[in-house]
Amino acid sequence: MTDKVLDDISHRRYNPLNGSWLLVSPHRTKRPWQGQQEAPALNKLPEYDPQCYLCPGNKRAQGDSNPHYKNTFAFVNDYSAVKEEQQEYHPQKDAAGDGDDDIASLLLQAQPATGRCYVLTFSAKHDTTLADMSATEIIPVIETWTRIYASHLSASHPLRDAAARSLSEIPPNPDGEVEPAKKQQLRYMQIFENKGAAMGCSNPHPHCQIWTTSTLPEEPGKELAQMTKYHREHKGRHLLEDYVKVEMAKGERVVWQNDGFLVVCPWWAIWPFEVLVIAKRHVRALVELTSEERLQFAEAVQEVTRRYDNLFETNFPYSSGIHQAPLDCTEEEAETSWFHMHFYPPLLRSATVRKFLVGYELMAEPQRDITPEQAAARLRDCGGELYRKSLQ
């Protein structure tokens, strides 16, 4: 049990996974709210929308036509944040090589960023979400993620055997295949979903994005450094291995679990109903999941998203993302990676009142209003059938 006193007092908690602190102020939810109310999400969507650039058979912004796909469909983002081909960039040097230029190159540092960005649909149906889909229907999504990850691994990757096994075990879905960048081995693959207008999603058709980049981004970089440090300092034990053990023993932050995955509101959660899905055994990346574990992972994703929708009886917005071994990495980086998925949902009090991470949070330190233990208790309690099933 957590000290009960933490339910009542302001305190800071430490996030060992990324090495930073946050402020918890449990009594703050008592304050009245006169600020922005989110527009309730549209819920009368058609199953097929002729205007949607993701629906099967439709034309996209730059003229390509979508195939008549069944569930997943992957393509290179028409407006990619990084591209494979671009002009070369070598930071300018002042010919004079004087002191001022040294300061400038120190304070104005840039490096080129290349890569490929994909969009991947979860379903052919415009009006569905992961919460509406069964675990079995989510499996093709996980299989497509796995094949895409596997096909992007470096030739010398410590997980290349697992990748080869996945590629032979999971039958290819022709609409869900993408070709990795040709000229260059990329460093990291970030799979993420923005769901709901409140999280900047510009199309409700269920989909995620996959950005692969030539560099290791900040967040997975910080986590990998922390996990590697822990592994070195604790006789080869893993940070998330120990964390799973602690949370299973304590119980109060556990939302749900099966044999393969633990779903918790982490001790260090920033977002009100933030959730972490953690593999219970040492899975380094998607390619190490067995077919049984892919089902268990699908169940975990289903449980999280359905409980979210049930909590305030709404189409719950969130951003989610998978962290796993880099596409190109050292033996140690692969060894200290531990497969997990973050969910960051903004809603706080109801379907229309969200938590804003603004002034103090941006300038000083993240701050949350309810404890993760309170959030977990509420998510544990709303595991029933998806609320809108009975409304139909």
Added chain:
Amino acid sequence: MTDKVLDDISHRRYNPLNGSWLLVSPHRTKRPWQGQQEAPALNKLPEYDPQCYLCPGNKRAQGDSNPHYKNTFAFVNDYSAVKEEQQEYHPQKDAAGDGDDDIASLLLQAQPATGRCYVLTFSAKHDTTLADMSATEIIPVIETWTRIYASHLSASHPLRDAAARSLSEIPPNPDGEVEPAKKQQLRYMQIFENKGAAMGCSNPHPHCQIWTTSTLPEEPGKELAQMTKYHREHKGRHLLEDYVKVEMAKGERVVWQNDGFLVVCPWWAIWPFEVLVIAKRHVRALVELTSEERLQFAEAVQEVTRRYDNLFETNFPYSSGIHQAPLDCTEEEAETSWFHMHFYPPLLRSATVRKFLVGYELMAEPQRDITPEQAAARLRDCGGELYRKSLQ
């Protein structure tokens, strides 16, 4: 000049002030936007609103009445995130002291957080903003900030003489005085403003917040560490001193300047029209500003907020915050502090379309769509009279 190629290619830039990287994708703004549109901010506010808990003479949520104040009015937040008095907290130890408990105390770390949170109005008028106020009208705000900061400094603070000078030089405004926490010397004071519903502001009456805490928060902590490191490694030169020099020489990211302050879209800006206001000489904290510099600082704040409103002809939302020397600090921490103010505004394309820092940004790395040089050029060009003056 920046290499022109950076206008066209994806690249990462380094933020030496907090030690992290971000992704810049200049071509991304070409993508169509079908997502959330911000509601245009209410603009027909009354000068006095009987329902507003900040207007002079009104009653607040917990029953206190506001004085009939003239410009600034400060009070302890009725729903403070941290408080002076709370139950004590000592992390629980398992009596058995076995190995599992060691892991738990390592992975579930908490520390108590105490302090005081204040609210400070900028004006008695409900319907004004910093952009509507003249520099002369902003001076009382800066004076109140200065007196509040000065009265919270530790007795042994390296800037105590400057603080004493400020307190004797700036006449007290009885409505703008607050008493520091009595039992404890606090460590840091974060002054910040959330403006506009899009930035979580729950009351349009012009005001900021001041949170003082027993610990040094993450962001100023990171900046202080980076500035201290730079100072040690560069023969006593300061990071922001050198940065001001570089930006004044380059010019392309400069929005505006006077003798005391430089206003730039920093090289490492994350938010589309992010701005940094930097003292040109080594000012460590508000108490070191001369009365002439307080006017210069007021002018800078006026220029930034007026240009923001002019850019999309709207009441431009933002979060802003001041970073300066901690309330309680070592000689070296005071010496390496350099007074500056951040502005983080979310709007990207128009009064109703914002940038969302969501999936990739939260899971991987901040990403921006226009370059800081492009943003600075646009802010340089909209310095005329406040657009709504001519509409009245």
